[in-house]
Amino acid sequence: xxxxxxxGQNCSAARTLESVGERWTLLILRDVLLRGMRRFGEFQASLxxxxxxxxxxxxxxxxxxxxxxxxxxxxADHYEYRPxxxxxxxxxxxxxxxxxxDRWAAPKGPPALFKHDPCGHDVEQVIRCVGCGDxxxxxxxxxxxxxxxxxxx
Amino acid sequence: xxxxxxxGQNCSAARTLESVGERWTLLILRDVLLRGMRRFGEFQASLxxxxxxxxxxxxxxxxxxxxxxxxxxxxADHYEYRPxxxxxxxxxxxxxxxxxxDRWAAPKGPPALFKHDPCGHDVEQVIRCVGCGDxxxxxxxxxxxxxxxxxxx
Numbered sequence: 292x293x294x295x296x297x298x299g300q301n302c303s304a305a306r307t308l309e310s311v312g313e314r315w316t317l318l319i320l321r322d323v324l325l326r327g328m329r330r331f332g333e334f335q336a337s338l339x340x341x342x343x344x345x346x347x348x349x350x351x352x353x354x355x356x357x358x359x360x361x362x363x364x365x366x367a368d369h370y371e372y373r374p375x376x377x378x379x380x381x382x383x384x385x386x387x388x389x390x391x392x393d394r395w396a397a398p399k400g401p402p403a404l405f406k407h408d409p410c411g412h413d414v415e416q417v418i419r420c421v422g423c424g425d426x427x428x429x430x431x432x433x434x435x436x437x438x439x440x441x442x443x444x
Numbered sequence: 445x446x447x448x449x450x451x452g453q454n455c456s457a458a459r460t461l462e463s464v465g466e467r468w469t470l471l472i473l474r475d476v477l478l479r480g481m482r483r484f485g486e487f488q489a490s491l492x493x494x495x496x497x498x499x500x501x502x503x504x505x506x507x508x509x510x511x512x513x514x515x516x517x518x519x520a521d522h523y524e525y526r527p528x529x530x531x532x533x534x535x536x537x538x539x540x541x542x543x544x545x546d547r548w549a550a551p552k553g554p555p556a557l558f559k560h561d562p563c564g565h566d567v568e569q570v571i572r573c574v575g576c577g578d579x580x581x582x583x584x585x586x587x588x589x590x591x592x593x594x595x596x597x
Contacts, residue, residue, distance in 0.1 A: 297471065299492045301555045303545025304474055304538055310549065312467070318450065321457055325587040339452045377548050382582040385457055386571055387540040392456025395530050396463065400591030402454045408584045412575025418539055422565025429535040431561045434478040437546075438553030 301440065310355045311381060315340060315348050320357065320378060321385050325405070329371035330363075352378070386416045454593065463508045464534060468493060468501050473510065473531060474538050478558070482524035483516075505531070539569045 297305035311317055315338060322328040322337050335345055349372060352358040357378030360370045386405060393401040405414040417426045450458035464470055468491060475481040475490050488498055502525060505511040510531030513523045539558060546554040558567040572579045 297468075300471065302471070302474070302542070303550050303554060303556070304541040305471055305545070306549035307541040307545040308470065312465070314465070315450075317461065318453065318455070318458055321455070321587075324582060325585065327586075379582045380544055380547060382585065383540040383569055383571055384537070384544060386585075387536040387569070388457040388460040389455075391533055391537060392458070392460040394533060396459035397456050397592050401456060402590055402592040403456070403587045404590040405585050406588055407573035407575065407578065408586055409578075410573060410576045412573050414571055414585050415574050416536055416540070416569065416571050418536055418567055418569050420560035420563060420565050421568050422560065423563045425560065425562075429477060429532045432478065432535065432539075432558050432567050433480075433561055434474075434556040435559055437555050437557040439550050439555040 307384070311352075311357070311384075313348065313351060315344070316352060317381070317385060317388070319345075319348055319352060320374070320381055323358065323372060323374050324379060324382050324385065325403075329373065331370070331372075357381070383416060386414065390416050460537070464505075464510070464537075466501065466504060468497070469505060470534070470538060470541070472498075472501055472505060473527070473534055476511065476525060476527050477532060477535050477538065478556075482526065484523070484525075487525075510534070536569060539567065543569050 296309055311320065318338060319334055322334055326337070328334060328337060331345065331349070334340070334349070335342065338345065340348075349358065353360055353372070356375055358372040359375055361373055363369055363371045389403070389405070406412065407414050418432070419426050449462055464473065471491060472487055475487055479490070481487060481490060484498065484502070487493070487502070488495065491498065493501075502511065506513055506525070509528055511525045512528055514526055516522055516524045542556070542558070559565065560567050570579050571585070
């Protein structure tokens with residue numbers, strides 16, 4: 292079995308994939324962040340996963356600090372899962388994945404649209420230059436070493 | 445062994461993960477799109493992967509239409525891998541993964557910075573409302589059914 296780490300990769304994209312690259316984890320976060328789901332049964336109905344797999348993935352997300360487990364109601368063994376700031380900050384990843392899928396893998400049109408609640412318009416994800424403000428062409432972007440470059444893995 | 449599909453998920457994020465959620469594929473695309481790499485030996489030096497695994501992942505990316513194989517030089521069996529428009533369009537996903545990792549998994553600072561070549565400034569990834577232009581708070585965004593909603597898996 293392959294591990295979840297990307298050894299030798301001093302790269303923030305690789306670190307992120309180590310935290311949320313496990314199968315189904317990003318879809319659980321999608322349900323939490325964009326569909327307001329909080330409970331085991333809701334995730335199970337949405338994802339159709341075996342209980343042990345879902346339980347394993349929720350544990351992983353709690354361990355990674357993306358979700359917090361809170362008791363609810365009068366049952367000591369009933370929990371709801373709430374996003375942490377760290378988990379909520381993955382929304383741009385989910386929006387970026389969705390935007391690509393809408394363009395390249397949704398021949399019948401986007402299955403879902405993201406709306407900005409306060410005004411009701413669509414939300415888009417863009418890459419822009421903080422200097423000139425241009426929304427950038429991929430070919431115009433290059434990675435250069437940053438301050439954490441020499442810190443090893 | 446788990447399959448790569450997310451059955452029952454009529455969701456563009458899930459579709460995207462089916463195309464590029466395999467271990468290492470997004471890091472190969474990172475090397476192609478942001479580090480200008482094109483050749484097997486370059487990927488191998490960058491990723492430290494076993495040849496058979498790397499070869500398998502490159503084949504997958506070609507099959508999925510993300511990369512194109514082109515002969516180079518005088519060796520009939522030497523290829524370079526160039527990004528297609530479909531592959532290049534994954535840059536926002538990589539930028540989003542990197543931004544999260546820079547914030548939450550890079551205690552010594554970002555290992556790499558993305559620069560806008562024409563002006564040399566940093567590039568950032570934002571979610572914004574097409575209506576009011578606000579750069580949105582995650583909590584203000586909701587998913588609603590889109591035109592492709594009823595099309596099944």
